[in-house]
Amino acid sequence: xxxxxxxxxxxxxxxxxxxxxxxxxxxxxxxxxxxxxxxxxxxxxxxxxxxxxxxxxxxxxxxxxxxxxxxxxxxxxxxxxxxxxxxxxxxxxxxxxxxxxxxxxxxxxxxxxxxxxxxxxxxxxxxxxxxxxxxxxxxxxxxxxxxxxxxxxxxxxxxxxxxxxxxxxxxxxxxxxxxxxxxxxxxxxx
Numbered sequence: 001x002x003x004x005x006x007x008x009x010x011x012x013x014x015x016x017x018x019x020x021x022x023x024x025x026x027x028x029x030x031x032x033x034x035x036x037x038x039x040x041x042x043x044x045x046x047x048x049x050x051x052x053x054x055x056x057x058x059x060x061x062x063x064x065x066x067x068x069x070x071x072x073x074x075x076x077x078x079x080x081x082x083x084x085x086x087x088x089x090x091x092x093x094x095x096x097x098x099x100x101x102x103x104x105x106x107x108x109x110x111x112x113x114x115x116x117x118x119x120x121x122x123x124x125x126x127x128x129x130x131x132x133x134x135x136x137x138x139x140x141x142x143x144x145x146x147x148x149x150x151x152x153x154x155x156x157x158x159x160x161x162x163x164x165x166x167x168x169x170x171x172x173x174x175x176x177x178x179x180x181x182x183x184x185x186x187x188x189x190x
Contacts, residue, residue, distance in 0.1 A: 084159035
């Protein structure tokens with residue numbers, strides 16, 4: 001799909017906020033569409049791919065120049081530049097549709113699955129139970145709090161997904177089980 005087709009596809013969907021023409025696994029070009037907040041923007045020091053953002057005309061009225069628009073976008077990005085917003089279809093693909101063979105465990109708030117991103121990076125996906133009483137605003141606040149409280153000795157929150165009733169947290173994958181297995185397991189090693 002070329003850039004013009006990608007743009008047209010985005011413009012046909014009123015929920016689409018941005019699009020990019022991307023190379024998919026070195027096999028050809030594709031189209032990436034963004035829906036919702038653009039929390040996954042990054043400034044790359046070297047050449048990267050262009051991202052085209054749809055901006056309502058009402059926002060442009062307040063901005064005098066393209067430079068001011070870019071400053072406005074950078075300002076929004078600086079709130080949390082490292083935390084990525086994933087599409088549920090990507091996470092479902094990475095975990096083989098939340099397959100039981102990829103299930104690492106479950107608790108009172110949901111289940112945890114292992115998965116692999118397209119770039120080969122392994123992830124742990126915590127799929128929260130639907131209807132456990134937390135709204136979107138509270139979930140986003142929790143994500144922000146977790147991201148700000150990162151410590152080098154703890155696993156890193158890499159992203160999240162909020163789509164329909166689904167709320168998902170994406171962490172780096174640690175292959176040797178969780179710490180509670182060592183602390184509370186029958187053969188405590190600590």
